[in-house]
Amino acid sequence: MEEKFDEIEMKVKELIEGILKPKAKGVEIKKESTIADLGGDSLSALSILSALEQEFNISIPDEEIIDISNFSGAVKVVKKHVKDYK
C-alpha cells in the first residue's frame, strides 16, 4: 500500500530526492528510510539540513543534526521549527 505524506513530508521528500537521487538506484523514500538506506552519509545529512533551513526559512541547532539521520527525524525537526504548522 502506498504511504501517505502530508504537505511538509512531501516537501522534505522532494528535497532529499534532489540531494540523494535515490530513484536512480531504484530506491523509494519511505517514512522509515534512513539517510544510509538512501545512499547518503554524514556529509549528505549536512546538505539536507542546509536545504531544509533554506526551504522552510528555519534555523536548526547543532544538537538536532543527529535527527537528520532518517526521513522521519528530518520531518520532525522541520515541524518543530516551522511556527505556523498545525
Place this chain on the structure above:
Amino acid sequence: MKKRVVITGMGVITPLGNCIKDFWNALVDGQSGVNNITRFSVEDFPVKIAGEVNAFCPEDFFTDDKMDRLDRFSQFALASAYQAVNDSKIDRGSGGRDDIGVVLGTSVGGIYSHEKAAEDLFTRGFKFVDPVSIPKVMYNAGACHIARHFGFMGPNYTVTTACASGANAIGEAYKIIRDGYANAMVTGGADATLSPVFFAAWCKLRVLSRQNDSPQKACKPFSKNRDGLVVAEGAGVLILEELESAKERNAYIYGEIIGYGSTNDAYHLTFPHIDGEVKAIENALKDAQISKEDVDYINAHGTATAINDSVETDAIKKVFGDNAYSIPISSTKSMLGHTLGASGAIELITCALSLNESIIPPTINYEEPDPKCDLDYVPNKARKADINISLSNSFGFGGNNAVLILNKLNKDEV
C-alpha cells in the same frame, strides 16, 4: 640504486577533446580550442574569450552519484585519471594498493566552489552556503578523490606553483618512484579556471589577449603581433611507473622521464627572469645526464605574452647556444590556451605523443616574425620528425620554473 621511471598511461580533458585521440588529432591538425565564454556572463569584461572544456559530462566517466560533491577541477582530474589508469592497464589490487600514490598539480583548486559559496553568503545569507564547500574547495581534493576512487594508498600530495604546478607535480612523482618510495604514481595537473571572479581578476592583470572578434586566432605565441595569453581549463594525468615493473607486466611504454629541474627566480611575482629559467633547464639536463645537443624538441611555455616569449627565447639561446636555432620549438598553448596548473602535464603528454608518433605539433597563429623571438617555432603546420629526447618548459607566476625531459626508450630496452 636509482630506479628508472616510465610513462605507461595518459588521459586528458581539454578544450580540444576529452580523450587522448581527439586531443592529439586536433593538435596535429592545428585546431584552436579557444572560443567565446559561455559559462558565465562577461558583458562588462574586456576579455570575452577562453579555452572552455565543452561536451564534458562527468557521467561519461562515472556513475558515482556523489559527483556533485566534486568541484569541476576534481571532476577533470578524476576523469583524466580514469582514462590514464585504463590506458596503463595497471593492476588496482583487490583491496587497493599502497605502493601507488598520487601527486597532482593545481593552481586554483576548487575556485568555482569558493566563489559560489562567497556569492551565496554575500547575496543570500548564511543559510545558503553549501555545507560541502570545504571539501570541494580544498586544493588536495583532486588528488584525494583519485586515491579514494582507485584505492591508491601510497604517497599523496598536491603541488601548487601557479602555471608550473603540473610540471612540478610530475617531477615530484618521478622522484618518489626513482627513490623507491612507490612503484607507480598517478600524476599531472587539473585546473577549472573559468570562474567569474578569478577570470575578472585575470582581466585586471592586463595580460590577456583581447582579440574577442577572432577567438581562434587570439593566441599567437612568439609572433610579433601577439597581445597576451588566453585562459583555458582542463587536466592532464599520467601514470608513471618503475621501468622493471612496467616491463614485467608488458605495459606499453610511452617514454622515460630522465630529467627534472626546478628553480625559483627570487625576483618578481609576475615578471619572469632569464636566470631562473636557464638554471631550471640546466638542472634538468644535468639530472638527465645528457648533453644539450641531444635535445630534439622543446615544448615551450610559450604563453603569448610579450615578456614570456622573449625571455623564454633568450633562456633557450643562453642554454643551447647556436644549436638553439636548429631545435624545433612549439607552443601548444597557441591551440589550447593556457590551462594554468594543468598545462605542464598536458604539455608533457604532448611531448610523449610527439616521441611516439614522430610528429611535432605546430605553433598556430604565427603571423609576424619578431626579432626578439628568432628561433624555429614550427609555425602553423605540424612537422614530421624523429624525436628521441624532448624537453618541456613550465614557468609560473611567483617565479616558479619546472622543466621535464623525456626520452624515447630504445627497442632493446623495452
